[in-house]
Amino acid sequence: MLEARTAIRNLATYHPPLGGRVGLRLDFNENTAGCSPGILARLREMTADEIACYPEREPVEALVADYFGVERGELLLTNGVDEAIHLLCETYLEPGDEALIVVPTFAMYEISAAATGARVVKVPADQEFRFPAPGLLSGITSRTRLIAVANPNNPTGSVARPEDLLELARRAPQAALLVDEAYFEFYGRTLLRQWRALPNLFVARTFSKAYGLAGLRIGALLGKGAHISMIRRLASPYNVNGVALFCLPAALADESYVRSYVDQVRQGRDEFQRELKRWEIQYWPSQANFVLARFGPLNDAFIDCMRARGILVRDRSRDYGCEGCARLTLGTAEQTAQMIRAFREILIQSGASEARIQ
Amino acid sequence: MLEARTAIRNLATYHPPLGGRVGLRLDFNENTAGCSPGILARLREMTADEIACYPEREPVEALVADYFGVERGELLLTNGVDEAIHLLCETYLEPGDEALIVVPTFAMYEISAAATGARVVKVPADQEFRFPAPGLLSGITSRTRLIAVANPNNPTGSVARPEDLLELARRAPQAALLVDEAYFEFYGRTLLRQWRALPNLFVARTFSKAYGLAGLRIGALLGKGAHISMIRRLASPYNVNGVALFCLPAALADESYVRSYVDQVRQGRDEFQRELKRWEIQYWPSQANFVLARFGPLNDAFIDCMRARGILVRDRSRDYGCEGCARLTLGTAEQTAQMIRAFREILIQSGASEARIQ
Numbered sequence: 001m002l003e004a005r006t007a008i009r010n011l012a013t014y015h016p017p018l019g020g021r022v023g024l025r026l027d028f029n030e031n032t033a034g035c036s037p038g039i040l041a042r043l044r045e046m047t048a049d050e051i052a053c054y055p056e057r058e059p060v061e062a063l064v065a066d067y068f069g070v071e072r073g074e075l076l077l078t079n080g081v082d083e084a085i086h087l088l089c090e091t092y093l094e095p096g097d098e099a100l101i102v103v104p105t106f107a108m109y110e111i112s113a114a115a116t117g118a119r120v121v122k123v124p125a126d127q128e129f130r131f132p133a134p135g136l137l138s139g140i141t142s143r144t145r146l147i148a149v150a151n152p153n154n155p156t157g158s159v160a161r162p163e164d165l166l167e168l169a170r171r172a173p174q175a176a177l178l179v180d181e182a183y184f185e186f187y188g189r190t191l192l193r194q195w196r197a198l199p200n201l202f203v204a205r206t207f208s209k210a211y212g213l214a215g216l217r218i219g220a221l222l223g224k225g226a227h228i229s230m231i232r233r234l235a236s237p238y239n240v241n242g243v244a245l246f247c248l249p250a251a252l253a254d255e256s257y258v259r260s261y262v263d264q265v266r267q268g269r270d271e272f273q274r275e276l277k278r279w280e281i282q283y284w285p286s287q288a289n290f291v292l293a294r295f296g297p298l299n300d301a302f303i304d305c306m307r308a309r310g311i312l313v314r315d316r317s318r319d320y321g322c323e324g325c326a327r328l329t330l331g332t333a334e335q336t337a338q339m340i341r342a343f344r345e346i347l348i349q350s351g352a353s354e355a356r357i358q
Numbered sequence: 359m360l361e362a363r364t365a366i367r368n369l370a371t372y373h374p375p376l377g378g379r380v381g382l383r384l385d386f387n388e389n390t391a392g393c394s395p396g397i398l399a400r401l402r403e404m405t406a407d408e409i410a411c412y413p414e415r416e417p418v419e420a421l422v423a424d425y426f427g428v429e430r431g432e433l434l435l436t437n438g439v440d441e442a443i444h445l446l447c448e449t450y451l452e453p454g455d456e457a458l459i460v461v462p463t464f465a466m467y468e469i470s471a472a473a474t475g476a477r478v479v480k481v482p483a484d485q486e487f488r489f490p491a492p493g494l495l496s497g498i499t500s501r502t503r504l505i506a507v508a509n510p511n512n513p514t515g516s517v518a519r520p521e522d523l524l525e526l527a528r529r530a531p532q533a534a535l536l537v538d539e540a541y542f543e544f545y546g547r548t549l550l551r552q553w554r555a556l557p558n559l560f561v562a563r564t565f566s567k568a569y570g571l572a573g574l575r576i577g578a579l580l581g582k583g584a585h586i587s588m589i590r591r592l593a594s595p596y597n598v599n600g601v602a603l604f605c606l607p608a609a610l611a612d613e614s615y616v617r618s619y620v621d622q623v624r625q626g627r628d629e630f631q632r633e634l635k636r637w638e639i640q641y642w643p644s645q646a647n648f649v650l651a652r653f654g655p656l657n658d659a660f661i662d663c664m665r666a667r668g669i670l671v672r673d674r675s676r677d678y679g680c681e682g683c684a685r686l687t688l689g690t691a692e693q694t695a696q697m698i699r700a701f702r703e704i705l706i707q708s709g710a711s712e713a714r715i716q
Contacts, residue, residue, distance in 0.1 A: 002534055002558040004449045004588040011591045018414045018595070025411065034406025043409070043601075044402050048392030051401070052570035053383065056376045079437050079575075082594035090448070090473065091362045108594065115448065115592050176360055200360040212410040215600025217437075230362040233369045234473050236440035236466065237376070242573025243401075243601045 007095070007117040014107045023310040024335055029154070029183075029290050031212030032331030035247075036257035039213070042250040046243065055242035060249070064220055067252050068192060068205070073225035076232050077218060077240045081182055081204045084221035085148070086112045088202060091231050092145045092176050093118040099146040100139050102132055103320035104155060106180065109148035118145065124320060129153070129284050129292075131160035133167070140172045147172060150180040152187050155316045155327045157286025165191060169198040176227075178202045182219075183288035185210035185262050186269075195224045202227070207244075209289060210258050211251050216244040261332070265289045268336030272328070275340055279347055289330050292316060296324040302346060309342040365453070365475040372465045381668040382693055387512070387541075387648050389570030390689030393605075394615035397571070400608040404601065413600035418607070422578055425610050426550060426563070431583035434590050435576060435598045439540055439562045442579035443506070444470045446560060449589050450503045450534050451476040457504040458497050460490060461678040462513060464538065467506040476503065482678060487511070487642050487650075489518035491525070498530045505530060508538040510545050513674045513685045515644025523549060527556040534585070536560045540577075541646035543568035543620050544627075553582045560585070565602075567647060568616050569609050574602040619690070623647045626694030630686070633698055637705055647688050650674060654682040660704060667700040 003009070016028070025032055034040075057077055065075045078084040085108050093099060095117035101109045103122045113120050121144075123135040136147065147168055152159045169177040179191050181203055195201040202223040208214035218240055221231065269286060276283040276293055283293040295302040299317055303326055306313050314327040330336055361367070374386075383390055392398075415435055423433045436442040443466050451457060453475035459467045461480045471478050479502075481493040494505065505526055510517045527535040537549050539561055553559040560581040566572035576598055579589065630649055634641040640652040653660040657675055661684055664671050672685040688694055 001531060002450070002585065004585070005452055008449050008588050008592060013591050014595060016412075016595055018412065019416070021411070021414075028412050030412065031410045033410075035409040037406070039409065040404075040406050043404065046398075046401065048395065048398045048570070051393040051397065051573045052389045052391075053379070054374075054376065054386050054388065054566070054572045055575070056379075058377070079441075079599075080594065080596055082596060086594070091366050092360070094363055094475070095452075111591070117452070173359060208412070212406070214412045214596075215409045215604075217413070217596060217599040227360065227362070230366055233371050233469070234366060236438065236444070237372060237374055238438055238440060238572075238575060241437075241575040241599050241602065244599065246573075 005117065007115055011111060011114055014111055021312055023307065023312050024331070024338065025312055026329040026331060026339060027312040027314040029209060029329045030214045031210060031261060032329065032335055033212065033261055035212035036251065036254040038250045038254045039247050042247045043243065046246055050242060050246060053242060054238050055240060055245050057237065057240050057245060060245045063249055063252065068222060070193060070222055071225060074222055074228055076221045076228050076235060078221055078235070079239045080208060080217040081180060081206045081219035082108050083239060084204045084219055085109060085178070087231050087234050088176055088178055088221065089113045089116050089146060090234060096143060097145040098141060098143045099148065100136055100144055101148050102136070102153065104322055106150050106154045113146060125156070127321070129156040129158045129321070131158060131164060133160065133164035136168055137171055142174065144172050144175045146176050146178065148178045148180065150182065152183045152286065152288040154183070154288065155292050155319055155322065156284050157288045157290060157292060158284055159187060159287045162189065162191060166194065166198060169201050173200055176200055176202055178204060180204045182206045182209055185258060186265055186289045187287040192222060199224045207248065207251060210262055213244065213251060216247060217241065218244040218248060264333045265330045268330040268333060271336060272330060272340060275343065290327050291330070292322065292325050292327050294325045298350065299324045299326055302326060305346040306342055311339055311342050363475070365473055369469060369472055372469055379670055381665065381670050382689070382696065383670050384687040384689060384697060385670040385672040387567060387687045388572050389568060389619060390687065390693055391570065391619055393570035394609065394612040396608045396612045397605050400605045401601065404604055408600060408604060411600060412596050413598060413603050415595065415598050415603060418603045421607055421610065426580060428551060428580055429583060432580055432586055434579045434586050434593065436579055436593070437597045438566060438575040439538060439564045439577035440466050441597060442562045442577055443467060443536070445589050445592050446534055446536055446579065447471045447474050447504060448592060454501060455503040456499060456501045457506065458494055458502055459506050460494070460511065462680055464508050464512045471504060483514070485679070487514040487516045487679070489516060489522060491518065491522035494526055495529055500532070502530050502533045504534050504536065506536045506538065508540065510541045510644065510646040512541070512646065513650050513677055513680065514642050515646045515648060515650060516642055517545060517645045520547065520549060524552065524556060527559050531558055534558055534560055536562060538562045540564045540567055543616060544623055544647045545645040550580060557582045565606065565609060568620055571602065571609060574605060575599065576602040576606060622691045623688045626688040626691060629694060630688060630698060633701065648685050649688070650680065650683050650685050652683045656708065657682045657684055660684060663704040664700055669697055669700050
C-alpha cells in the first residue's frame with residue numbers, strides 16, 4: 001500500500017480563505033491599487049510566441065541582483081517567497097534537525113519545515129508580540145538548522161531589532177537564518193547584504209506586496225553565493241513563469257508608483273492606529289501594510305459587518321495569541337478612509353462602549 | 359558552518375541551454391506556433407487588480423478536472439510538471455528508499471528523487487530505446503517507493519505498452535508510479551483514470567507542449583483522491599500563478615487550435631522520419647513532437663549548420679546511449695518543410711554519403 005512519508009501525513013493543511021473575494025480586499029495584504037500601469041502595458045505586449053516559450057530566468061535574475069545591489073550568484077528568483085521557504089527547508093533540514101520559528105507568524109515556515117521531517121520548535125512572542133529574542137537564543141541547539149523570522153512579522157506587524165537578528169545568526173552558525181522581508185517597503189530597514197559578515201543569513205523579498213504582483217508569483221531569495229548555488233540545484237530551471245519575468249523589468253523601472261502607494265499605506269496606518277486608540281481597541285503597532293486588532297468576542301460580528309459593507313478583512317483569531325483578532329490591510333488613502341468610515345459605523349451601530357467592544 | 363544536506367551537495371546541476379534562442383525553436387519541444395489567439399486575447403483582458411491578487415487555484419482546478427473527466431479531488435494543478443515531480447518525490451521518498459527510472463529520460467526525475475536522499479536506480483533502455491519493462495520489474499525491491507516513466511519518453515519518443523505500466527504498478531503497490539504524459543496529445547493513449555483499479559498510479563499532464571503555454575507554467579498531477587490530498591498539503595496554495603489560471607479556461611475552450619497543431623506535428627513527424635530513412639540516418643520512431651536522430655561524429659557540425667540557417671535543435675549527445683544524437687522538435691507544416699530543406703542542404707553540402715554521415 002502506498003503511504004505518504006510520516007512527516008507529510010502529520011502535516012497541517014493550510015487553506016487560506018480565498019473564495020468569493022468580492023469587495024475592497026483588505027484581507028490578504030496585497031497592493032489594493034493593483035499593479036502599476038507600466039506593468040499592465042508590458043503584459044499586453046506579450047506575444048503568442050513568448051507565451052509558448054520556456055521562461056528564461058537568468059537575464060532577469062541579473063537585473064534584479066543589480067537592483068538589490070548584490071552579485072548575480074547571490075540571488076535566486078522564486079515562485080513567490082513560498083517557494084524560497086520550501087527550497088531553503090529542503091536544502092538544510094532533515095529528520096532529527098530542528099527549525100526555530102516565532103509564533104504567531106506566517107504559516108508556510110512551519111509547513112515547509114515540518115514536511116522535511118525536522119522538528120519545528122515554536123517560540124511564543126509575549127502578549128505585546130515583541131520579538132522573542134531571548135527565547136529564540138535559548139532555543140538554539142546543535143540540531144538547529146533553520147531559523148525563520150518574518151520581519152516585519154505577519155500577522156502582528158511587529159519587528160525585530162537588527163542586532164537581535166544578527167546575534168541569532170552568530171549564535172547558530174550551523175543554521176540558516178531566513179529573514180523574510182516581504183513587507184520591507186512598508187518598514188524601510190533591511191538586513192540585505194549582511195551575509196558578507198554573517199554567512200548563514202538569507203533575506204527573502206517579494207514583488208507580491210508593495211509592487212502589486214501577487215498574481216504573477218515572483219519573489220527572491222538572497223544569500224551568500226555558495227549557499228544560493230546549492231539551493232539553485234534543487235529549483236526547477238523554469239520555476240518562475242515567463243509573464244513574471246517579462247513584466248518584472250517594468251516593475252523595477254516604476255519605483256515612483258511603489259513609493260506613492262507605500263506613502264499612502266504608511267499614512268493610513270498611522271491614521272487607523274490613532275482611530276483604534278481612540279476607541280480603546282487593542283492593537284499592535286505595525287511596520288507592515290496591515291494592523292492586527294483585537295475585537296474580542298465581537299470579532300466575528302465585526303468581520304461580518306465589514307463584509308456587509310463590501311470590505312474584506314481577515315480573521316486571525318485562530319493564530320497563536322490572537323484570540324478575537326482581525327487583521328486589516330491598509331490600502332490607498334481613499335480606501336483607508338472608506339475602511340475607517342465603515343469601522344466607525346459598525347462601532348457606533350453596535351452601540352459600542354469601550355468596555356463592550358473589548 | 360552552514361552546509362546543505364548531503365543529498366543536495368551531491369546533486370547534479372541541470373542547466374538547459376536557454377540563452378540566445380533566436381530563430382526557429384525546434385530545441386525545447388514547445389508549441390512553435392505560439393499559444394492560441396484566444397489565450398492571447400484573454401491575457402490582454404487581465405486588469406491591474408487581477409495581477410495584484412493572490413491566485414485562486416480551486417475554481418480552475420475544478421474546470422480542469424471536468425475537462426479530464428476526473429473528480430475534483432483527483433487533480434492538483436502545479437507550477438509545470440516539474441513541480442508535480444518535485445512534490446511527488448517529496449511526499450513519498452526518504453533516505454533509504456529507492457526510485458526507479460529509465461535512462462535516457464527527462465532530467466528532473468533524477469534530480470527531484472535524488473534531492474530527497476533516496477537512491478536513484480537507473481534502468482537502461484536497450485539500443486532501440488524500447489521500454490525496459492523486464493529491467494524495471496526486476497529492479498523493484500521492498501524499498502522502491504517511486505517509479506517515474508515519461509510516456510512517450512523524452513528524448514527518445516518511444517512509448518511503453520499500457521500493460522507493462524499496469525504490471526509495474528501492480529508489482530510495486532508500495533511505490534508511486536508516475537506516468538508523465540507531457541506529450542500525450544502527440545500520441546493519443548493515456549492511463550488516465552486507471553487508478554480506480556491501481557491506486558498507486560499517478561498521471562501528469564502539461565499545458566506547456568501542445569497547448570503552447572510553456573511560459574505560463576501550468577501542469578496537472580492526477581491520481582487517487584486520498585493521495586492527491588496528501589500532496590496538496592505540501593504545495594503552496596499559490597503555486598500556480600494568476601495569469602495561467604486566468605488564461606487556462608480559454609485554452610480548454612480552444613480544442614480545435616490544439617487539434618490542428620497536433621495534426622501538423624504528426625504529419626511532419628512522418629515526413630521527417632521518412633527523410634531520415636532515405637538518408638539512412640539512424641532515428642527512433644517517435645510518438646511525441648520530436649525525433650531523436652544520430653548524426654554521429656558530425657552531430658555538432660549538423661547542429662551548428664542548422665543554427666547558421668536559423669534553426670535551433672537540441673544536442674542530446676550527453677544523454678545515456680545518445681552519443682552523436684540531436685533531438686529535433688516538429689512544428690507546423692511550414693516549419694517542418696523549412697527544417698527538412700535545411701537538413702537536406704546540410705547533408706548535400708557536406709557531401710554526405712550514407713556511410714560518411716552515419
